[in-house]
Amino acid sequence: MAETTNHEDGRRPVVVVDNLHVDYKVMATGRKTFAGAYKLFDRRARGVRTVSALKGVSFTAYENESIGIIGSNGSGKSTLMRAIVGLTPATKGAVYASSRPNLLGVGAALLKELSGEKNVTLGGLALGFSKKEVEEKYDEIVSFSGLGEFMELPMRTYSSGMSARLKFAIATSKEHEILIVDEALSVGDKDFQKRSEERIRGIREKAGTVFLVSHSMRSIRDTCNRVIWINKGELKMDGDAKDVIEAYEQSK
Ligand SMILES: Nc1ncnc2c1ncn2[C@@H]1O[C@H](COP(=O)(O)OP(=O)(O)OP(=O)(O)O)[C@@H](O)[C@H]1O
Numbered sequence: 001m002a003e004t005t006n007h008e009d010g011r012r013p014v015v016v017v018d019n020l021h022v023d024y025k026v027m028a029t030g031r032k033t034f035a036g037a038y039k040l041f042d043r044r045a046r047g048v049r050t051v052s053a054l055k056g057v058s059f060t061a062y063e064n065e066s067i068g069i070i071g072s073n074g075s076g077k078s079t080l081m082r083a084i085v086g087l088t089p090a091t092k093g094a095v096y097a098s099s100r101p102n103l104l105g106v107g108a109a110l111l112k113e114l115s116g117e118k119n120v121t122l123g124g125l126a127l128g129f130s131k132k133e134v135e136e137k138y139d140e141i142v143s144f145s146g147l148g149e150f151m152e153l154p155m156r157t158y159s160s161g162m163s164a165r166l167k168f169a170i171a172t173s174k175e176h177e178i179l180i181v182d183e184a185l186s187v188g189d190k191d192f193q194k195r196s197e198e199r200i201r202g203i204r205e206k207a208g209t210v211f212l213v214s215h216s217m218r219s220i221r222d223t224c225n226r227v228i229w230i231n232k233g234e235l236k237m238d239g240d241a242k243d244v245i246e247a248y249e250q251s252k
Helices: 039-045 077-085 116-126 131-145 160-171 190-205 217-223 241-251
Strands: 013-029 046-062 066-070 092-097 178-182 209-213 226-231 234-240
Touching: 013 077, 046 077, 046 092, 046 209, 066 077, 066 190, 066 217, 066 241, 077 092, 077 178, 077 209, 116 131, 116 160, 131 160, 160 190, 178 190, 190 209, 190 217, 209 217, 217 241, 226 241, 234 241
Parallel strands: 046 234, 066 209, 066 226, 178 209
Antiparallel strands: 013 046, 013 092, 226 234
8 A cells, every 4th residue: 555644643554444345155054854844944944155244344444553353252353354364355345455464373384293492493484584583583482482491392292372372472573564463362371461462562562553353351451542343244333442342341
């Protein structure tokens, strides 16, 4: 996107979501038990169904913003994030981004049979670092993950929280202009959660824009200055974090 600015206060837009619709096509199998007696019913139940996960969502995200995405299960939060990154195509509407958004996670690149140490190298290379850059960052990644003595053990021996900590430490060792964190903060203990929140604030301070999807209102309140509430595929509310969280909690 060109260097456009918001004329009201000079902020630069980094992601524009314009009337975004996402439909999923799913095969409904119908129910075998009804096949004989209720042919009509069965015919209606079988076949391709369309699930409208997002129905015309629009907003603009600016540099330096940390935006919390909230909403009940199945409301469309992950679909929205996947569409911003380009993993899920828009059925209608579009997403424009000033640079490639990164979905936090190097998970796919890591191998359970290899040690934590080897996985730092693998994950780092997957993020685009050179071998030398990975070596330079190694100590910092290990120290942030808090897994010092476990680095020589294979990752399959790690608990899910330990694996998630290592992935978070690797993924955030890179500076991101647009970073999407989907529920990552709910992993790990209180101390690790605090440090990851600090790291997210750090990314934001370096002119980055962060989207944080979480069911933890505490994490959202502590990290985000703006919150978008998605309800049944539609944007229900967008505004100051405190106001949106309050309205969301009152709706339950
Ligand atoms: N790959 C898929 N194929 C078919 N339907 C899908 C697919 N992914 C999501 N959906 C449907 O799209 C809707 C939105 O799902 P999504 O995962 O975006 O919600 P969410 O708000 O992230 O939920 P949660 O808080 O439970 O993670 C749901 O109805 C879900 O069943």
